[in-house]
Amino acid sequence: MRLIGATASKVLKKMPEKEKLRIDKYLWAIRIFKTRSLATEACKAGRVKLDGQNIKPAHEVKVGEVYLVSKGPERKIIRVLGLLENRMDAKSVAGFYADETPVEMTSTFKSMFNAPVLKRDRGTGRPTKRDRREIDDLQDGFFDRADGNADLK
Secondary structure (H helix, E strand, O other), rough: OOOOOHHHHHHHHOOOOOEEEEEHHHHHHHOOOOHHHHHHHHOOOOEEEEEOOOOOOEOOOOOOOEEEEEOOOOEEEEOOOOOOOOOOOOHHHHEEEEEEEOOOHHHHHHHHHHHHOOOOOOOOOOOOHHHHHHHHHHHOOHHHHHHHHHHOO
């Protein structure tokens, strides 16, 4: 069933609070993951946490709970505002969760893309052992510093 032109408040009333909703289905419905199977795999791999504890894909979602979702190098803190069973367009989904990710975590994610890119002149061949050591000294600790603040339990 596709809802066209419905606001989030109208859709919130559609699903009763007593009804059970799995976390993998919820994460798929609010567009955190592209497919439900990716959401299920993330839960099984321990990349979705509630109060620092790994949760299973069949965990029942409740309004007001706060989840930590790790997706690659990106980490998001999500508060459940309403239950959504089916996937909808991105504008309508915004009313069902609040992204409470601190600015520090988002800026560290973006800083990873500003890593220094070292280029060698064309035709110089492979780096020697000495060249490799100099390259490693230049890059030493860059990614450790960028990722160090984003670790949550």
